[in-house]
Amino acid sequence: MGEIDEGLDRAGRTRQIPQGAPARLRHLLRGAKGSTKALAAELGVSQRTVQRWLKGASAPKPAAAKAIEQRVRATWQPRVRKRVRKQAESAGFMLHVSARFGYTAAGGSTDDPRERTITQHMPGDVARRLYEARDAGASDAEQERILADGLREHYFQDRGRRADGLDVTLEDIAWMDLEI
Secondary structure (H helix, E strand, O other): OOHHHHHHHHHOOOOOOOOOHHHHHHHHHHHOOOOHHHHHHHHOOOHHHHHHHHHOOOOOOHHHHHHHHHHHHHHOOHHHHHHHHHHHHHHOEEEEEEEEEEEEOOOOOEEEEEEEEEEEEEOHHHHHHHHHHHHOOOOHHHHHHHHHHHHHHHHHOOOOOOOOOOEEEEEEEEEEEEEO
């Protein structure tokens, strides 16, 4: 999961995701209606293994732990995630990012990439494109391009009032946060 995916994920939660395998498994067990057998089938392990993990008698191997975490992330607070997404797509979001930005201007002039920290309100169409790209399984580079295009239009060009013909690249995100 890239920095942009993690930012969208963090913005879509009001409570922290359960930490530790037993807590995560208890969450998944509620979705399986209390059936350790059904949960074991979903995870591709034996029922006894799930029972051991729940008791804390053993810990999942790294591949199983990652699969458990991904399932929990996918099922954690679905109504909250849906509400936050709808709000972001209609009203936009506040982007806080520290990354390397490169520029190419119309006259062929360039500016070598340099690190900048930017805080900018991004409109709903940028949020919609980011969510759609994530849903389609877009790469980190494609999501970075969407953010770079949004920042070019709304931050660097100030919605067409300056820097006509400027192209912006976004690389090496040091940190990023989204407020919705």
